[in-house]
Amino acid sequence: MPGLNFSRVLIAAAAGIAVCMGGAGTAAALDKVRVLIPVRNIDEAFSPFVVAKEKGYFAEEGLDVTLIAVGGSNESAIQVSAGNGDVGAASPGEALVGIQSGKLDVRYFYSLYYENIWHVAVLPDSPIKALTDLKGKKLGVQSLGSAGTTFGKAFVQQAGLDPQADVTFLPIGVGAQAVTSVRQKFVDAVVYWDAALAKFRFSGLDLREVPAPEGIRSLPDVGLLATSDTIAKKPKMLTGVARAVAKGYDFSMANPKAAVLITWKAYPEAKSKNPDAAAALEEGVAVNQARLGIWNSPKTEDQHGRLIDADWKRLVDFFVEQKVLPAAVPVDRVITNQFVKDANSYDRQAVIADAKKTDASKLD
Numbered sequence: 001m002p003g004l005n006f007s008r009v010l011i012a013a014a015a016g017i018a019v020c021m022g023g024a025g026t027a028a029a030l031d032k033v034r035v036l037i038p039v040r041n042i043d044e045a046f047s048p049f050v051v052a053k054e055k056g057y058f059a060e061e062g063l064d065v066t067l068i069a070v071g072g073s074n075e076s077a078i079q080v081s082a083g084n085g086d087v088g089a090a091s092p093g094e095a096l097v098g099i100q101s102g103k104l105d106v107r108y109f110y111s112l113y114y115e116n117i118w119h120v121a122v123l124p125d126s127p128i129k130a131l132t133d134l135k136g137k138k139l140g141v142q143s144l145g146s147a148g149t150t151f152g153k154a155f156v157q158q159a160g161l162d163p164q165a166d167v168t169f170l171p172i173g174v175g176a177q178a179v180t181s182v183r184q185k186f187v188d189a190v191v192y193w194d195a196a197l198a199k200f201r202f203s204g205l206d207l208r209e210v211p212a213p214e215g216i217r218s219l220p221d222v223g224l225l226a227t228s229d230t231i232a233k234k235p236k237m238l239t240g241v242a243r244a245v246a247k248g249y250d251f252s253m254a255n256p257k258a259a260v261l262i263t264w265k266a267y268p269e270a271k272s273k274n275p276d277a278a279a280a281l282e283e284g285v286a287v288n289q290a291r292l293g294i295w296n297s298p299k300t301e302d303q304h305g306r307l308i309d310a311d312w313k314r315l316v317d318f319f320v321e322q323k324v325l326p327a328a329v330p331v332d333r334v335i336t337n338q339f340v341k342d343a344n345s346y347d348r349q350a351v352i353a354d355a356k357k358t359d360a361s362k363l364d
Contacts, residue, residue: 030064043270048248061240072146093150113221131159140187152191242343254355
């Protein structure tokens with residue numbers, strides 16, 4: 001997202017806070033926090049954040065959180081490093097490049113996705129059967145600032161192709177614009193995340209995934225990051241954000257229908273366009289649960305958000321092998337688990353019980 005547009009988003013968000021806080025003494029006591037979400041439109045795939053806000057989990061931590069949608073993961077990392085956001089959810093594409101080069105002063109402090117969400121997908125009748133078939137093709141991405149571009153280059157490199165000379169990346173946006181670009185064959189393939197592909201399918205565009213090596217699929221992906229200065233000076237705030245999001249995840253897993261409806265109420269534009277309300281909710285739950293299914297791993301030892309050192313080292317090594325990174329960067333410069341233990345110090349069963357007793361039919 002260009003800087004001007006991002007500034008407008010921040011101004012609009014600030015105005016919204018001012019309106020919501022008018023005369024509210026309790027809200028004024030909360031610390032304002034800007035959390036950047038790496039999509040153009042917040043939807044049910046990010047229900048833990050929305051639930052955390054709407055259920056008051058952030059407020060319980062003394063935080064007045066504004067969720068701000070940005071152009072993509074790369075934009076999220078860049079804007080947090082620049083001070084235009086306090087916390088960012090971001091795929092570790094350009095973030096790792098920036099950390100290695102010193103251009104971005106950020107570190108991950110809470111893991112969200114324990115598997116890679118990016119896929120190369122094509123129309124069912126496409127002659128592209130393998131990544132090697134991408135030579136000379138046009139690849140559609142949400143934006144050139146999306147982590148899909150970074151991972152797309154890695155996929156191409158993995159196939160022995162030159163991402164600069166052998167393929168062309170074209171921004172095609174999301175929603176109807178992206179669907180039209182694929183149907184009209186403006187692009188030959190897309191590099192999109194799992195939830196977006198699911199929404200394409202519900203729009204009648206069922207794409208075929210081009211197989212990627214299992215080593216890529218199991219790489220860690222999106223996490224929460226902040227600047228080194230914020231990590232050093234605002235541990236309580238970061239712990240609070242992480243704990244609230246963890247509660248939002250527990251609620252969403254225990255009652256996905258309620259989580260989806262809470263998200264749609266806060267962000268009506270995210271609601272499925274299916275005129276059949278029951279079918280629309282099923283679609284929303286499918287997107288939600290497909291995404292939240294990778295929010296956990298046996299490796300975490302039941303600690304939400306724990307970053308797995310060995311997996312992040314594999315990610316760094318992969319980017320070096322694929323020439324995304326010119327050299328390795330020490331993992332302790334990329335991640336920290338210093339807030340994870342405290343972020344998990346809450347009554348998880350109470351959150352789950354509250355979710356289960358929530359009547360989703362009253363939220364529609």
